Amino acid sequence: MDFRRIIAFGKSSHVVSLPKHWLNENNLKKGDLVYLEQDFDKLIVMPKEKNEDKEERKAVINVDNKDIKLIKREISSAFINYNDYIVLKGKTLPKYAKDIVKVIHNLIALEIMEQSAEKIVARDFLKVEDIKIVDYFKKEDIITRSMFVDLKDPEFNNYDDLIERQNSVKRVYLLLLKVFKAISKNTVLIKKTDLNLDIIFKYYRYNFALQKIAHSLRIIAENLKKVKNKSAKEKISGIITEQNKYYLAVMKALHTSNKQSAYELSNSRDELINNVNNLNIQMNSEISTIQERLVWIYFELHGIIHSIYD
Structure with a gap:
């Protein structure tokens, strides 16, 4: 837990410094806006929502030398970790294709965009x-x-x-x-x-x-x-x-x-x-x-x- 001292600023305002590592993690710089939200006795500081396009995230899963249980876990993990695309490939893909398609269809807002003997591509359409x-x-x-x-x-x-x-x-x-x-x-x-x-x-x-x-x-x-x-x-x-x-x-x-x-x-x-x-x-x-x-x-x-x- 970090501690910060409250500093008087003018006659009616006070200032609290923000941790540099938090600013870096949220790509904030001097002049940027942040959200302040009061929650009972707490004050939550949140970075300003940015409208710029985010880089699309992709998870690539190679199915070779894996059993279907491990492949299912890797698909679920890629889904939970908010990847825009999940790509499955490998020489043994046709062997598992039916089970993989079923897993993808069972995940909400995840849709198959491409399917062949060499590759299955699923896209995540979820808006959190x-x-x-x-x-x-x-x-x-x-x-x-x-x-x-x-x-x-x-x-x-x-x-x-x-x-x-x-x-x-x-x-x-x-x-x-x-x-x-x-x-x-x-x-x-x-x-x-x-x-x-x-x-x-x-x-x-x-x-x-x-x-x-x-x-x-x-x-x-x-x-x-x-x-x-x-x-x-x-x-x-x-x-x-x-x-x-x-x-x-x-x-x-x-x-x-x-x-x-x-x-x-x-x-x-x-x-x-x-x-x-x-x-x-x-x-x-x-x-x-x-x-x-x-x-x-x-x-x-x-x-x-x-x-x-x-």
């Missing part, structure tokens, strides 16, 4: 300033709620559809991760989100939590698909029903910023986890995994609760 963080988080929430609703029904068996919904949560998760990354590199964007920095940090945490919850629900679905014992399914559905009520209460406390409700929900967590651990079902690998993931979900929800009253 147009993304409403809260709206997209609510979309994640709605999809996650639908996953809970289906899993608490002991007769539900359309697990493949539920697994696909988790992919929809992941799409939004990556989009928001990209927005948060852009904001961290260009503080001018903070002003365009209509949120203060503290709230943005909280939604950064919420975004991770919902992705992990949806992923856990997917794993629960994949394992429930293998459970044939009707009684076991009914008991698990009962626990998921209980967890769904808790999830809805946490989301309500979050959206209404209800600290008192958050405190009460925090106090009930351990009892709910005990209900999961004391589930009276004959154990096997599938049941054990389901129990583990149900507990993980409670811990993720508890993290959200903490951020409500912190």
Whole structure:
């Protein structure tokens, strides 16, 4: 943390010097304008938004000697890091082309501009300033709620559809991760989100939590698909029903910023986890995994609760 002394300037003004490294990082010089924004007891200084054309960024990914999992991760990383173009090439490209195209289509605002046996070029059309963080988080929430609703029904068996919904949560998760990354590199964007920095940090945490919850629900679905014992399914559905009520209460406390409700929900967590651990079902690998993931979900929800009253 840097410290600066306030200097009197004339009869009614005061001056605070700015760190030279910050000026250099934001290409600011004498005479340039900066934004000043008051946030309670803080004063945020942001570089003036520049209208000049920015140099286009390109990520080049060579697919040779890599498996598809690594290629997918590299595409996601290039997307999150706000590259204007993502270029994939290599002798083994035809082998992975179908999977690569599917990955690109699953990333919001990323479109294939060129495709051949030697190269795939995708362009990013996203404008970060147009993304409403809260709206997209609510979309994640709605999809996650639908996953809970289906899993608490002991007769539900359309697990493949539920697994696909988790992919929809992941799409939004990556989009928001990209927005948060852009904001961290260009503080001018903070002003365009209509949120203060503290709230943005909280939604950064919420975004991770919902992705992990949806992923856990997917794993629960994949394992429930293998459970044939009707009684076991009914008991698990009962626990998921209980967890769904808790999830809805946490989301309500979050959206209404209800600290008192958050405190009460925090106090009930351990009892709910005990209900999961004391589930009276004959154990096997599938049941054990389901129990583990149900507990993980409670811990993720508890993290959200903490951020409500912190």
